[in-house]
Amino acid sequence: MRAETTLQDIIGLEHTKLGFFQELRLSIEALRQAHAESEQRRREISTILDGITDVMMVLSDTLRIIAVNHVFHETTGVSAPEGVCCHRIFRNRDTPCPDCPALRALNTGAVCRETAIFRLNGDNRQFEIVASPLTAYDASAPRVLVFKRDVTAEKELQAKYLQAEKMATVGMLAAGVAHEINNPLTSISGFTEGLRRTLRRCEERLPAEIYAGVAEDLDTIRDECKRCQDIVRALLTFSRPQFSCVSVLPLSSLVRDVLKISHSLLHRPENRNTRLELDLAPGDGPATLGDEGHLKQVLLNLLANALDATAAGNGMEHAPGYTPTVVIRTWAEGDGVYLSVSDNGCGMDAENVGKLFEPFFTTKKAGRGIGVGLSTCYSIVRAHGGEISVRSDPGQGSCFTVRLPALTEGNHV
Amino acid sequence: MPITKYALPDIIFGPGTFARMPLCARQLGAQRVLLVSDPGVERAGWVEQATDLLRADGLEWVYYNECVSNPRDTAVARGAEVYREERADVIVALGGGSPIDTAKGIAALVGNGGRIQDYEGANKLRKPLPPLLCLPTTAGSGSDISQFCIITDRKRRMKMSIISRTLTPNISIVDPLLTHTCDARLLLASAIDALAHAVESYLSVLSSPFTEGQALESVDRIMRFLPAAVQDKKPEALERLSIASTQAGMSFSNAGLGVGHSLAHTLGGIYDVGHGAVHSALLPVVMEYNMRDCLEKMAGIGRCIMGGELSNAEDTARGGIEYLRNFFTRLGAPVRLSRVLPDDTGLPAVSVGALQDVCTLTNPRTPHAGELLALCREAW
Structure with missing residues (x-):
């Protein structure tokens, strides 16, 4: 150590008597200690806050954003929201939204809850909002803590679950009713045949016009009975669809086959102006495994609904320049194959969309449908391990999408 | 001519300047002084006079007298402990070279921590030292003026020279009357x-x-x-x-x-x-x-x-x-x-x-x- 010392070290040009401030030194030590402690606390709290998966905001009494968490940035895509009003960011409004829970919380001093839908990044997202007044702050500058939990996926799942449950119940009821009705129908049909045979034996004894009239009535009874039995059979099919024949089904060729047999449908007078567009996966398209007849029935049903929705006079008059259009698409995505039928027709409101797959529900005028089409489609698609979903806006049109499992090595028979 | 440097403490010289000690300590920010001296100076009566002066001025003090001729590293370390425990501020050294060097060693440790051995050599002290006020009772050591501090390492049986500009005392009160008892x-x-x-x-x-x-x-x-x-x-x-x-x-x-x-x-x-x-x-x-x-x-x-x-x-x-x-x-x-x-x-x-x-x-x-x-x- 001493060996390193030089004459320059002894002269010590760059060294001088250093000032010493006892109080300052002690308070700096105390401050450093306190700083280390508060930094540690800050890190702990920050770790907890970062663990929160809801959007979190602290708002001033004028609903200006004071602080947000990282989920806010990720959800809204806004990087520096401080100072901007909450309603500007979420609703692009100049004034607070009606029923704002943050304002209610500020006014009442109580925790307020609300459910709301915000349009974020082009998607409608449903949020559960909890607003808690922050009483620890200065009373002259009240603040409110707002949590927004994205419950879109939850709600979708909940809706699907409710729907499935309802469908299962309705299916059981329908099967029961169908069974109960089937017996009297068989009796009616049988006795009608009996009457018909009796009538034939009495043909010579009856005047010709009476015989003909009764025979026609009996035929009508028998035919109507047959129609009832068909409906009942459809109901039974709905409640427990049975596969008659499972084969490899390429979706694009399935669509082309269906179009061949729906000529009469497409050329009805009310559909003459409707343009049909095809956006099909090339070649035969992505394949799934299923019952050809049943899946064709699904497509036919969706197509018929789309044509009905775009037909003039069905609750809407065609505006000038409006071209009724139906688009059929097929594509593959992930482990699924997709078939969609969309139209730019009358569309449906949310209430109707919710009931869409229930048996006997129809928006069509009396006589145009019995309301088992979509519910049958639903159970067929479910039986194939797929899903059917619908997006619809009143006046904008609807889009029905069927997702089926893609054909893979594993499920190939 | 090579570059030179010349630095000194404030030097107050004159018979009777001893009485200015509390005032000078206050100027350095004193509230609770660490007074460093040795038994010889005590016997001469100067320590009592010093504490009388401090008392009269309303200053608190802590007295440390474990100083011997050829001041030791252990005494320095102990003094630094006393300084910290007692939360003293200004160090007042009263005596010959030994108490003054002990006081300087204490100041070095209080300001920089560690052991006095760490600072052997020139300008190894990088942090400020508590204020140091020296009152020499002999006419000789010059330690009240200098940037030198000589401490004995008992284990190695050698004297360490600690030289640092920051070791220069803040004030040296040279009262010739203090040498009269030698x-x-x-x-x-x-x-x-x-x-x-x-x-x-x-x-x-x-x-x-x-x-x-x-x-x-x-x-x-x-x-x-x-x-x-x-x-x-x-x-x-x-x-x-x-x-x-x-x-x-x-x-x-x-x-x-x-x-x-x-x-x-x-x-x-x-x-x-x-x-x-x-x-x-x-x-x-x-x-x-x-x-x-x-x-x-x-x-x-x-x-x-x-x-x-x-x-x-x-x-x-x-x-x-x-x-x-x-x-x-x-x-x-x-x-x-x-x-x-x-x-x-x-x-x-x-x-x-x-x-x-x-x-x-x-x-x-x-x-x-x-x-x-x-x-x-x-x-x-």
Whole structure:
């Protein structure tokens, strides 16, 4: 150590008597200690806050954003929201939204809850909002803590679950009713045949016009009975669809086959102006495994609904320049194959969309449908391990999408 | 001319300035003073006077007196502990070189932590020290003025030189009246230490016009007033010795010393002999050794010692050395190491240790260990 010392070290040009401030030194030590402690606390709290998966905001009494968490940035895509009003960011409004829970919380001093839908990044997202007044702050500058939990996926799942449950119940009821009705129908049909045979034996004894009239009535009874039995059979099919024949089904060729047999449908007078567009996966398209007849029935049903929705006079008059259009698409995505039928027709409101797959529900005028089409489609698609979903806006049109499992090595028979 | 640096504490000089101690401490921010002294100073009554002054001024104090001649690392560490535990602020050192160096060591540890060994060498202290106020009770150590702090490492049996600009005390109150309680032996040893400071710093390779004047004046005053001071403690003579000691401190703090002090430090470490007692034997021998490399300056000192000059520079230089030996003998100071040390078995170790001492660096002639051993033998 001493060996390193030089004459320059002894002269010590760059060294001088250093000032010493006892109080300052002690308070700096105390401050450093306190700083280390508060930094540690800050890190702990920050770790907890970062663990929160809801959007979190602290708002001033004028609903200006004071602080947000990282989920806010990720959800809204806004990087520096401080100072901007909450309603500007979420609703692009100049004034607070009606029923704002943050304002209610500020006014009442109580925790307020609300459910709301915000349009974020082009998607409608449903949020559960909890607003808690922050009483620890200065009373002259009240603040409110707002949590927004994205419950879109939850709600979708909940809706699907409710729907499935309802469908299962309705299916059981329908099967029961169908069974109960089937017996009297068989009796009616049988006795009608009996009457018909009796009538034939009495043909010579009856005047010709009476015989003909009764025979026609009996035929009508028998035919109507047959129609009832068909409906009942459809109901039974709905409640427990049975596969008659499972084969490899390429979706694009399935669509082309269906179009061949729906000529009469497409050329009805009310559909003459409707343009049909095809956006099909090339070649035969992505394949799934299923019952050809049943899946064709699904497509036919969706197509018929789309044509009905775009037909003039069905609750809407065609505006000038409006071209009724139906688009059929097929594509593959992930482990699924997709078939969609969309139209730019009358569309449906949310209430109707919710009931869409229930048996006997129809928006069509009396006589145009019995309301088992979509519910049958639903159970067929479910039986194939797929899903059917619908997006619809009143006046904008609807889009029905069927997702089926893609054909893979594993499920190939 | 090389760049030089000259730094000093505030120096308050004059009979009765002791009474200004509390005021000066307050100026440095005192509320609770660490008073460092030793039993000798206590016996002289100065510690009581100091605490009376502090009490009268309403200042609190903590007293620390574990100081011995050749102050030790352990005493320094213990003092720093007391300072921290008692939450003292300004350190007031009252006494000779030992209490003042102990106080400096305490200040170094309080401000920088660690062990005093960590700061051996030049300017190793990087953090500020608590304010230091010194009141020398001897006219000799110059520690109240200097940036030097010499502490004995008990384990290694050697003295460490801690040199740092920040070790310079803030204020030195030099009250000549405080030296009145010294006995003749202490007055003599202290003054000869001061004389060695003046001579060695004058010859140092770092001496400058700012230090050389102080050094020569110091030599002149000691030669003229030491006999009277030792014989009948004439106040006027004691005052001049205080001035001379302060001047020697001004000089050596900035210019450094030489091999005389290297040897004295090492002897103190190995034999635990009083620092002042070895200089009367070492100084003439060291001056003869250095003469080859700084004849003109040695002649200057010779003139100053004798109050006149001989036919040429070498004669004047030699004349001065001879005059000095006789001067020491006349006053009863030992001119032979054999009179001070119990045996000469430690001398080889002394010469090796002295070669490592920081003071060797500024000596005008660069020695090797054999030469230093020869010096010791010559002075034996």
